[in-house]
Amino acid sequence: MEAVEWKKRLDKYKGVFTEPPKIVPTDKVVDGPVIGNGDLGVTTSGNPEHQRLWISKTDFWKAKLMYPNGGPCLLGGIDIHIPDLANASYYSEQRLNEANVVSTFHGAAASVTMTSWVPATENALIVELSCEKQAVSVKLDLWVHQGNESTTEHGQYGDVAWATRKFTGQDIEWPTEGVIAMSCSAGSHLFELQPGTKQYIVAYVATNHEEENDIQESVGKVERTDENRIESLRLEHVQWWSQFWAKSSIEIGDELLEKFWYGSHYIMACCSRNKKFAPGLFGNWITTDTPAWAGDYHLNYNYQAPWWGVYSSNHVELSEPYDTPLIEYMSNGRRYADEYLGRKGLYYDVGIGPKGLPTALCTTPYENGHMFLGQKSNTALSTVNMLMRFYYTYDLEYAGFVYPFLTEVADFWEDYLTFEEGRYVIYRDSIHEVGTYTESHSDDNWDRGMEDMNPILSLALIRLLFKGLLEISEHLNLDANRREKWSHIVQHISAYPTFEREGKTIFRLTEQGTEWWEDNTLAIQHIWPAGGIGLDSDPKLLEIAKDTITVINRWTDYNGFPTIFTAAARVGYDPEIILRQLRHQCLEHSFPNLFIFFGGGGIECCSGVPSAINEMLLQSHEQAIRLFPVWPQDKDASFKDLRAVGAFVVSSKLADENITHVDIKSEKGKTCRIFNPWPNKEFSIVEVDGDQRTPIEWQLSANVISFETQAGKTYTLQ
Known part of the structure; x- marks a missing residue:
């Protein structure tokens, strides 16, 4: 897309705020304007006279064991006090094309414009202030969050203020220290903003995970950032985002869905670029120390889901952080498989963190003090993204990088599967979370959950894994001696279970055990993201798939947004219904910042619109391209x-x-x-x-x- 064309289109697609955010701070997804560079994230809250910028970073974690102690935490922020704006009107735009937030506050005596942006190439925050009518008094406060067993320090070097927050101590698995250094072009943190002039607030943010001398480095960068440097950063910022938006585009005659298609990619680009630290459940906009579910990497779909749209959208680069924590956890996974199950390969908890941090340890009589929640599928589900990336790129260097993880997941399933009566069977693999970590779950519930045989999702994941390994091993010329076994598993894994419900044959969650779950979309996850069924599949399977979607009728779901629409597209469900229901969710379950939000997660919902729309426009299941396969043919x-x-x-x-x-x-x-x-x-x-x-x-x-x-x-x- 030509630069002028995408800028013109993206000008229409912005987050618009006519009142201050209502749920910042929050333990879940923020509803304030968001900016970021894939590592540093900033959101804004407050009335015009007191604007608060909340600063967070993907690598600012408290690395403490026992759920929910270990997780991403709030670093700090900057408060901008302008008393003359009391009772002023509030208007703010989150602009996708410029990747900034422009706020205008009109008061009786003065009007102020505040433009905030995080440079695409630096961990900095730039705030530009200007005013009209008359001068206003501005006071700046730099702060870092306190408590939660952290220590804080504040200091001043010349005109630069700095503050640090640290998690250290004997019970911390690895230390984290974050620093914010800030100065203002006015030369003081208390100044008069004159009409027709502009003042810049510059803050640099660093952690010990990237800078050995984080305070000195951050202060030095602030001192060196004058107006010329800001303009240089702006040019780099514009160039990065121009290149990003030029990578792909859609035009579907529906401005609402286009807005959330682009908005979802914007959010992912703002939070997913640090290759050493992937974003947690709520991205890099953490505004408390108690994010829901510890804000970690939940491996029974939440962690994997955010990236399911980036591969087909030609934004593969946004998935770079994905593999890191999974590979860092392999030594734990080997030990758990051996000690707890007596198996080879990898066995992961439902929640993990960076650098091999277990975030799902608990006091429970079950599962050796871990929250596996009865599920054996976490590592298999984690291979979905790796295989998506491989199939969409055929990048053999990447395939070689993830091959050890893939083969160790295969080791587990080769050892765990039971071959009987001519087929491979899965025992004691719960289709849903058993929930051993609260007293409300009885022994009886635990036992019933662990009775599940042949959960439908695991059956599809095993097909996907071993088919992928057969192809990748040939390309890499590795493990030829294992392919016969892998092929045998693919050919003899049990069929997807079905049963009768509401007069239709539909998919059953397990062959034996859990039959159905009223408030979940588990019955279609073998279609998407596991890729077990597509338009090339047996027509009978396609009919069962469509009838299952009809019976589920879960277009609005606590956890199902990233799966239900794309699964429906993958099997050729009525496109008018898909589009109508997708529009409804975008209207009813979204914030002005273009986050789509349901009760069960955060950035996972960023894949819902892109993956569904992409599958409606272009499918390539089983390596055959279909154009507009599930799109209303009378709709350009x-x-x-x-x-x-x-x-x-x-x-x-x-x-x-x-x-x-x-x-x-x-x-x-x-x-x-x-x-x-x-x-x-x-x-x-x-x-x-x-x-x-x-x-x-x-x-x-x-x-x-x-x-x-x-x-x-x-x-x-x-």
Whole structure:
């Protein structure tokens, strides 16, 4: 997309606030304006006369054992006091194209504009203040959060104020220290803001995880940041976000859904770029020390879900932090599998943290003081994102990086599965959380949960894992001696269980044990994200899948937003219903900052709109591209540079019920297979190289076009 075009479009898609946020601070998702650079996150609250900027960072964790002690914590913030704005009007915009927040406050005597942004290339916060009418008095306060067994310090170097917060001590697994250093271009933290002038507040933020001398480094950076440096940072910021927004786009004739498609990517870009520390449940906008569920990495879908939309949206780079905590936890997982189950491979708790931190330890008579919650599927579910990334990119370097994790998950399931009567069976793997950590759960509930046999999600995850390993091991030329076993598991894993409900045959949660769960979408997670069923599947399975979605009728769900809509698209459910229900959720369950929020999670909901819309516009299940497969054919739509399985980047347009063009860039030179967009018309395929267009050969079989590609080349179907 041309720069002018995406800027014009994104100008429409902004978060608009006409009153101060209502739930900042909060233990869950903030409703205030959000900015960030993928590591440093800032949100704003308060009335015009007292604006509070809350500063958080993905690596500011309290690393203490026993749930819920270990988790991300609030670092601190900056208060901006402007008494003359008492009773002023409030208006704020969270601008996606500029990645900043612009607030305007109109009072009886003065008007003030405050522009806040976190540079894309520095862990800094820049606040620009200007006013009209008459001068106003401004007072700045720098603070860090106190308590929760932390220690704090404050100091001053010249015009630069600094404050630190530390978690250290013998019962801390690893120390964390965060520092905020701040100064103002006015030369003082108490000054008069004159009409027609601009003053800059500059803050740098660092932790001991990135800077050995974090106080000195932060103070030094603040001292060196003059107006020229700010302008340099602004240019880098604009360039980064311009490149980001140019990577893909959609135009579907629905401004609401487009707004949340772009908004979801904005949120992920703001919180997911620190390769050493992935964002927790609520991103890098932590405003208390007690985020819900410890704010950690919950592995029974919450941690994995935020990235499910970035792969097909061609924002693979946002998934870079994902693998780090999973790999750092492997030594724990090996020990737990051996000591607690007597198995090989990896066995993970439901909640983990960075640097191998167990966040789900508890005092319980079950599960050796851990919260596995009866589920054996946490590591298998964690491979979904790795395999998505591999299939969408065919990046063999990345495949080699995650291969040890994948094979150790395979070790566990090879050892844990039972082969009987010609099929592989899973015993004692709960489909839902058993919940051993509260007194309200009785022994009887625990026993019933652990009776589950062949949970439907695990059956799909095992298929996905071993199919992926078969392909990756061939590409890497590794473990040829294991492929026979892996293939045997894929071919003989138990079928998805079904039963009769409301007059329809639908999927059952387990073959034996838990039959159904009224308030959850577990019955479709084998479709998405596990990828067990798609439009290429047996028509009977597709019918069962659609009937299951109808019976579930869980478009509004505590946990289901990241799964239900994309699963419906994946199996060809009525697109009008999908779009209508998706719009409803965006309207009814969103904040002005473009967070979509349900009771059960935070940034996980960032995948709901992108993954669903992308699957409606472009599917590549089983390595065959389908264009607009689950889209109302009388509704014009287009997309640019969405990813398809096979490392293809695809652009196309549907207008007047006809696909007008198809452009496919091949990144890895694989054979391209695409369902014929024009079954009743003649067409050609050309290789595009600048102005040169060279016809190429292709084959057509069962309405699927196949042609060979070269890496780095672009092809047009016309």
